[in-house]
Amino acid sequence: MLNYNLPADALTSDLLTFLREGMVRDAATEQAIALVRTEYLKSVAQGAPVSADILSALASFCRDHEYTFAVSAEDEVNLTRLDPARSKVENLMTACFWPIFEEALPLNDISNLRPISNAVSDAVRAQYEESPYPRWRVLPDLPEPDTAANILVAGCGTGQEALIYAKASPHSWVTGLDLSRVSLAYALAQARARNIANVRFMQGDILDVALLEQKFDSIKCSGVLHHMEDPLRGLRALTSVLADGGKIFLALYSARSSEPKEAAIQLRKARNAPATDNGIRQFRQEIFALPTNHPARNALNSIDFYSVSGTRDLLFHVQERYYSVWDVKALVEAAGLRLVRFGIGAKPEQRFRDMGFTDFSDLASWDKVEERHPGTFSGMYRMLLEKV
């Protein structure tokens, strides 16, 4: 995919577009981008002419991947030859390795439901305030706009999902609720950059969602409840603000699909790797350096592995639990909900049909699908729920 014939004039516009809009999703691309950066650094350090446009795109790409790419010994030497104050290209080249200018997030524009009092929620808040997740760059269009008028994205993180719905459905009103003020400020900055105004971002615990004093036609809660101390309490709180006839979209970790990352988590614990940005960068390099048959290398198959905050979410989480389809059944029923549909997503649906099943809310069928294809829910169990 990438043209290694550097420097700049050999680069294709595809690469420039990728640097402006893309995200790394696999080890080969990460290594290729690190090599591109090394080659540019060499050119800049030698005083060769280099396009500022490319360096600007590369700098924002490295920033959005939280400077997670390996810095080689050659890079270290060449970096000592740069003076970011001397020229624009040296400035931009330096910005490919560490932040030289931090844009202030609109932290003071995020209002608060009430102080977070649950100890687990507070630990989760601290994690996502240090490592807002996920970092994202483009806002995909929804294939079918959601017609719901009042939408809650519970645990909205950095706001991509909330903004997808707000953009697709300009007459809807979207509320994003999250523990992390930093993630919410990131989301608000993204909304402002795109002139999306039918959305608001609030800091608060799902446990306190009733304080919003609203009912919602549609509640989205993706990758969130499994980080709560008591997910059932969380789901009950969401059900209490669901309008009659409304639907909850819920996504939860599958135990079977999460098994492949377990070896990397055990290795992280055995090494006592610190959950700091540098600790995470270093641990990632340790995983890359493992023998190819080491089970901890399974982490390389997750797209979350390719940023610092993603690796933290994947391998360093302060609170997470995993579900079987039967755990999901118990949770949903205890919250007074029923499944409208389970296994939402192209891959699970295809496997479901391939095995001859037809009732998408039948968990016994889904259990058989997952037993045969244990990685089916690597993107989580995704389901639609309604009140009983």
Ligand SMILES: C[S@@+](CC[C@H](N)C(=O)[O-])C[C@H]1O[C@@H](n2cnc3c(N)ncnc32)[C@H](O)[C@@H]1O
């Ligand atoms: C893995 S991220 C998912 C973010 C977003 N839903 C997405 O799919 O990109 C989990 C988010 O849930 C939030 N969260 C976890 N527990 C929460 C709670 N009790 N109340 C509100 N937000 C919570 C975290 O702060 C974090 O931003």
